[in-house]
Amino acid sequence: MDKSKQVCKPQNKTTISLQNVTISYGKFEAVRNVYCDIQKGKVTSLIGPSGCGKSTILRAINRMNDLIPSCSLNGRVLFEGADLYDPRIDPVEVRRRIGMVFQQPNPFPKSIYENIAFGARINGYKGDMDQLVESSLRQAAVWDECKDKLNDSGYSLSGGQQQRLCIARTIAIEPEVILMDEPCSALDPISTLKIEETMHELKKNFTIIIVTHNMQQALRVSDMTAFYNAEIKEGAAGGKCGYLVEFNDTDKIFNSPVQKATQDYISGRFG
């Protein structure tokens, strides 16, 4: 709970800025009017009840929503000052700078080594591949478990190890931002703990944005927390439309939230 000292340092720099972002599926708004500045080198968690649009917002940051044909975005998403939804932007380039880890561990059906090397190679990595594989796996805290079986299939690992392999795979492309969409929801508590430890390490080199349903996790890993809520609305996607309620330092959100909805949610009164 004494993280506030770090958070209040003055050199905070915005890396991603959401400006009046509204995302719709077809005619229905899923989340609306989000303003949010995400700071470099911090872990930001997005929390909120199901259907509040936090995953939708996360996917908007590296244009994964492009894969959903009916999805459209209004407003601006700035990454280091560049508008990611400018028609001249190449989404592939965006995803090279802003990597993503998914809810389900999804290693490629290749060897552990190749899982890491694949992304680096297609991104034109020219250096020592062995070294990159080792350092990526080390940073993701899974090196000790797979150093002796780098040529085995990625599927031979346990769920938690697979997820850390996926994190290592993302680290290997040396992005600036790593997005994590409920990375621990399919994992047991011990694997979850390991991934959280990994995130503390990663914070030194990357900006991390994590969507989580687990408020304790948000409290443990993140510097900043954004609380989203959904209101029942006629004609919205799933009958609900999400919005950003409160965005602040994690300990402020959890200890002295400004909004009543935040207070209710973190104290478990709904959601």
Added chain:
Amino acid sequence: MNLFYKHTSRRNLSNTILTLITGLFATLAVLPLILVILYVLIKGASQININLLTQLPEPPGDDLNSGGIGNAVIGTFVVTGIGALIAIPIGVGGGIYLAEYSRNGPFSKFIRFGTNVLSGVPSIIAGVFVYGVIVSTKVIFGSNFSGLAGGIALSILMLPTVIKTTDEGLKLVSDELRKGALGIGASKFITITRITLPAALTPIATGIVLALARAAGETAPLIFTALFSFYWAEGSEALLEPIATLSVLIYNFALEPYEAQNKLAWAASFVLVLIILTTNIISRFISKYASSK
């Protein structure tokens, strides 16, 4: 109260009888397959010897011990190979488009519908079509009946199977894998060629092998296109000339009044059944090998 099983009760009796009837029908269903294979094996296997596989067929006559089907065996492989060379790139490419690029709009629906219709088109129609478009017009270097035309006719028959298995094989690949690749900055092309296509290789390969097996046994499309030849396919223009195939050899020789030719037809049937059986077993092998991985 008596809880013991009673054979004579109405319910148990009808149960037993109906079970026996379904068993009987199941046996009847596989009986033709077994009989055909057995009959061909018995009639054909006795004719098999090394000369048969290395010699050319003789002109119709009574000489029982001369002549072989060597050129037809090679011809079957050549014509099916040509068909595969045409059908695999087009079919796999079309399947990739349907599964990965199309957004289920009217165009892709039309292609899927067309593929289904094409797979139901009788093979003789494919033969007549190629005859009308290629053979009678002599568009390919002025050649008339040719192995190339035969291959094209077979490719038409293989195409729907290849498209369908590619499409369905790719759809079975988990979306998580695609997202994973895109999420680390892979382009769509790289995602397909390096991740999804390798993951779907087994169903695609199985489909291709099955399509090959079907095409290898086709007769009707070849009668109109590849015709038949009593000679080896030799020289630089071999593919532009009529070529012998097992199925057409069987068709021609089984109708001859001479016993020598009829025997060759049986031998060719045996070889053809063996080839098709082997390809089917290979396709099963492919899918087994991959599912054990």
